[in-house]
Amino acid sequence: MNGKLIPDEQIWELLYLADWAPTHKITEPWRFIVYPGDKAKAFALEHAELYKNSTSQDNFKQDKYEKILGNGKNVSHIVVTYLKRSLNVDIPEIEEIAAVSAAIENILLGAAALGIAGFWSTGGMTHKKEMKKFLKISDEDTVMGILYFGYADIIHEGKRIIPLSEKIVWNK
Numbered sequence: 773m774n775g776k777l778i779p780d781e782q783i784w785e786l787l788y789l790a791d792w793a794p795t796h797k798i799t800e801p802w803r804f805i806v807y808p809g810d811k812a813k814a815f816a817l818e819h820a821e822l823y824k825n826s827t828s829q830d831n832f833k834q835d836k837y838e839k840i841l842g843n844g845k846n847v848s849h850i851v852v853t854y855l856k857r858s859l860n861v862d863i864p865e866i867e868e869i870a871a872v873s874a875a876i877e878n879i880l881l882g883a884a885a886l887g888i889a890g891f892w893s894t895g896g897m898t899h900k901k902e903m904k905k906f907l908k909i910s911d912e913d914t915v916m917g918i919l920y921f922g923y924a925d926i927i928h929e930g931k932r933i934i935p936l937s938e939k940i941v942w943n944k
């Protein structure tokens with residue numbers, strides 16, 4: 773990413789798209805914590821420090837620390853997306869995971885349409901209990917991803933290895 777900032781209104785537009793993801797029994801389980809500009813850099817530092825403070829000296833890897841910290845470099849906004857589990861509605865968790873994943877994909881497609889570079893990550897401390905504590909979310913909730921947004925000078929060309937035709941059974 774090149775450090776150019778995305779207008780906040782465009783991040784709002786992406787979250788508006790997310791809010792129209794499919795949702796079984798209308799539980800709307802997607803939740804977002806937005807870190808704009810300097811707050812995004814501060815989040816990356818706090819994330820790296822969380823890793824350092826939760827890892828024994830033997831297991832700590834400086835390059836992993838640098839990678840987490842580096843995710844904040846030149847980023848414009850970070851959107852931590854989590855699943856707010858509905859305890860009072862009888863719906864399997866997989867369906868809530870599906871709904872939040874659809875919300876994230878809406879965001880990523882919207883970002884691509886606006887020329888915004890977006891990246892879905894579950895690296896670092898994403899799935900650790902320390903991250904939930906840091907974010908002040910409940911034990912039954914799930915951090916689904918840390919989404920990084922900015923502008924990129926080089927357009928990322930996606931790569932797929934398995935041919936699409938091998939993923940489809942088309943009955944005739």
Ligand SMILES: Cc1cc2nc3c(=O)[nH]c(=O)nc-3n(C[C@H](O)[C@H](O)[C@H](O)COP(=O)(O)O)c2cc1C
Pocket residue numbers: 891892893894895896916917928929930931
């Ligand atoms: C749930 C999920 C978590 C991911 N976490 C990471 C991650 O931590 N680090 C990473 O390099 N890519 C991660 N990815 C992959 C990237 O978001 C991206 O999909 C991949 O680099 C392929 O790029 P493309 O989808 O633009 O082709 C994750 C993808 C998903 C669906």
